[in-house]
Amino acid sequence: MAEPQVIDLSLGELDLVDEIKELGGEELLECIQCAKCAAVCPMALAGFPFFNKRVIQAILIGSRETLLDDSSIWACQSCNRCTEICPRQVRPFEIILAMRRVAVREFALPTLTTDGLKSLFDVGHAVYLKEAGKSRKKVGLPEKPPSTLAHPQALRELQAIMRKTALAELGIIPMGEAEVAGSCEV
Numbered sequence: 001m002a003e004p005q006v007i008d009l010s011l012g013e014l015d016l017v018d019e020i021k022e023l024g025g026e027e028l029l030e031c032i033q034c035a036k037c038a039a040v041c042p043m044a045l046a047g048f049p050f051f052n053k054r055v056i057q058a059i060l061i062g063s064r065e066t067l068l069d070d071s072s073i074w075a076c077q078s079c080n081r082c083t084e085i086c087p088r089q090v091r092p093f094e095i096i097l098a099m100r101r102v103a104v105r106e107f108a109l110p111t112l113t114t115d116g117l118k119s120l121f122d123v124g125h126a127v128y129l130k131e132a133g134k135s136r137k138k139v140g141l142p143e144k145p146p147s148t149l150a151h152p153q154a155l156r157e158l159q160a161i162m163r164k165t166a167l168a169e170l171g172i173i174p175m176g177e178a179e180v181a182g183s184c185e186v
């Protein structure tokens with residue numbers, strides 16, 4: 001049996017609670033740690049240490065660095081099962097998203113995330129498989145789906161939006177002028 005973990009609450013950064021509430025996790029303090037959300041969470045099933053209930057617990061005791069050092073929050077599948085099952089309407093998924101916003105503010109991003117952001121900027125899809133066109137063709141679909149891939153103007157608009165966000169100020173992905181050639185009004 002694992003040794004119980006001793007937590008020194010005096011070391012916690014309790015302003016994290018206010019930050020999370022401000023960034024979309026307004027119902028954080030309604031959580032009673034009942035673990036219903038954990039029982040349905042794919043992250044918990046896959047063995048990530050900080051799934052919904054444990055993220056909330058860590059926020060409540062101000063364990064900012066622990067959460068930022070761990071990649072669990074990026075493994076959330078956005079399935080929203082936790083939101084549906086929570087008896088207190090805490091919306092745990094929104095709290096995961098709020099914690100991601102805190103992480104972005106502090107540059108605590110896993111490489112996989114920056115790859116996704118770069119792909120979003122370059123082609124309009126965070127997850128993009130270069131060979132997908134061939135597979136689509138095989139089953140009778142147009143090689144390019146009716147998304148930014150088939151609509152260059154939409155991609156230019158998306159790039160213009162992204163270049164106006166805080167993401168551009170962070171400079172973690174290249175957003176060069178050449179990639180947004182041509183004017184666009186957004």
Ligand code: SF4
Binds near residue numbers: 032038053086088089
């Ligand atoms: S978020 Fe809801 S379901 Fe999850 S532990 Fe808290 S009260 Fe229970």
Ligand code: SF4
Binds near residue numbers: 037041042
């Ligand atoms: S939305 Fe995220 S945190 Fe909620 S159950 Fe799904 S994977 Fe878990």
